[in-house]
Amino acid sequence: MNTLNAHPMKSNEDVTDQLAALEKMARQLEPSSSQRQTIAQQAFGYIDEFIIALPDTPGYKEKPCDALKALTIDDHGKPFDQLLHLLRDEVDQSGINSAAGTHMGYIPAGGLWTSAVGDLLAAAANRYVGIFYSSPGAVRIENQLIHWLCTVMGYPATAHGNLSSGGSMASLIAIQTAREAHRIDSTNVRRAVVYFTAQAHHCLHKALHITGLHEAQQRIIPMNERYQMDVGALAETLRQDKDNGLMPFLVIGTAGTTDTGAIDPLNAIADLCEQHHAWFHVDAAYGGFFKLLGDMAVKFKGIERSDSLVMDPHKSMFLPYGTGVVLVKDAQTLLRTYAHQAAYMQDAYGFDEISPSDCSPELSRHFRGLRMWLPLHLHGVDAFKANLQEKLLLCRYFHEAVKEMGFETGPDPDLSITLFRYPSKDSNTFNQQLLKALHADGRCFFSSTQINGQVWIRCAVLSFRTHRQEIDLALGMVKENLEKIKALPGSKAR
Secondary structure, three states: OOHHHOOOOOOHHHHHHHHHHHHHHHHHHOOOHHHHHHHHHHHHHHHHHHHHHHHHOOOEEOOOOHHHHHOOOOOOOOOHHHHHHHHHHHOOOOEEOOOOOOEOOOOOOOOOHHHHHHHHHHHHHOOOOOOOOOOHHHHHHHHHHHHHHHHHOOOOOOOEEEEEOOHHHHHHHHHHHHHHHOOOOOOOOOOEEEEEOOOOOHHHHHHHHHOOHHHOEEEEOOEOOOOOEOHHHHHHHHHHHHHOOOEEEEEEEEEOOOOOOOEOOHHHHHHHHHHHOOEEEEEOOOOHHHHHOHHHHHHHOOHHHOOEEEEOHHHHOOOOOOOEEEEEOOHHHHHHHHOOOOHHHHHHOOOOOOOHHHHOOOOOOOOOOHHHHHHHHHHOHHHHHHHHHHHHHHHHHHHHHHHHOOOEEOOOOOOOEEEEEOOEOOHHHHHHHHHHHHHHHOOOEOEEEEEOOEEEEEEEOOOOOOOHHHHHHHHHHHHHHHHHHHHOOOOOEO
């Protein structure tokens, strides 16, 4: 039976009627001008109320999401105000308040309102930014941002990079590029050696696994008392591996560790990498933008000698989540790693500008550069510098204040993270109990970590909405809850 003739042909009149009915329903996805204005007014009103209320909203709140859990996706739509109500009550009022200045836990940033406007403009126009041919202006904006970042970090004109979805994707791009540069393959991967400290971010372990470099030798280099890589230990490990016929391949330094905010001795590491012809990668996801501050230059000395580095504008540039950057000193190596061609894209080739899709695994991607470009041009770089300088001082202020309360503290902060723990007969149990009380209080949010078997509470000061008022609130909350825990029967406080 001929399946093409299995159904009787409809008349043109029937088809016309069916198309008209379908078009009427399909056009629901294109709200009218008045409908758009109503939705926009409600949405921007909601955002405005949310931001205005932030100073008085908790940094952390446990709340069930029962109505959201019961919500189903139906054939017919729901009123916009009903959906906003759910968003307000069961999304934006539960868990960690990432937009608030009272979020001092997982390296916050806040999410600039002007970046959100950039995202709206980018999403509405829906420019395809994978290739230059598709959207020359958008790609030029992103490439201009990359070139500016290269200048900030001291990279030469030969460098290029990519605006990624975050530090994890940026790290993956860098690690694969390093593998390509050193021609690591199945014949030599087990002789190749990777070096890092126990403070290396876990996304780097993921990147090593994804790229097959988990089969390489891995060396965890000891740290000094400030949780920085011990350069002497690195030098000795490199020498021993070379003597044993192994191939030192990749050294990963950190400019602002997640646990403590420590900056490794980058210049000394760069010396060793040059000596042993190893690829030097710097994870500056958290700390990189502090290099904008002139008085911080000495701590970042040597970062310009790295072969690749990662920065997260959604951390120390305060942008919304989903914004990372990878920079590679040799653009040709980056392109050799990721640039590919396809017959159906032949119209897109032959332009001088580098396309983002040639610098990462992504092909289809949105115009994420606008969320960074717009705030930089609207506010100017000085506003970002002032925020970063303020966060450094606020962290040091908090560090000294908790020390005066009787807390043990970690090293003087390199950046804007500090550690504290209360000494007691069973310090780990006591500080876990204290953290639980702080979370239940919720006015400000802290996180914890464990270093050498010891539980520490982390204060990460980075939201552009965190100022002296929020730090004083946090200190008062710590003091109140400490006294409550100490007063409990059987308290193990010293």
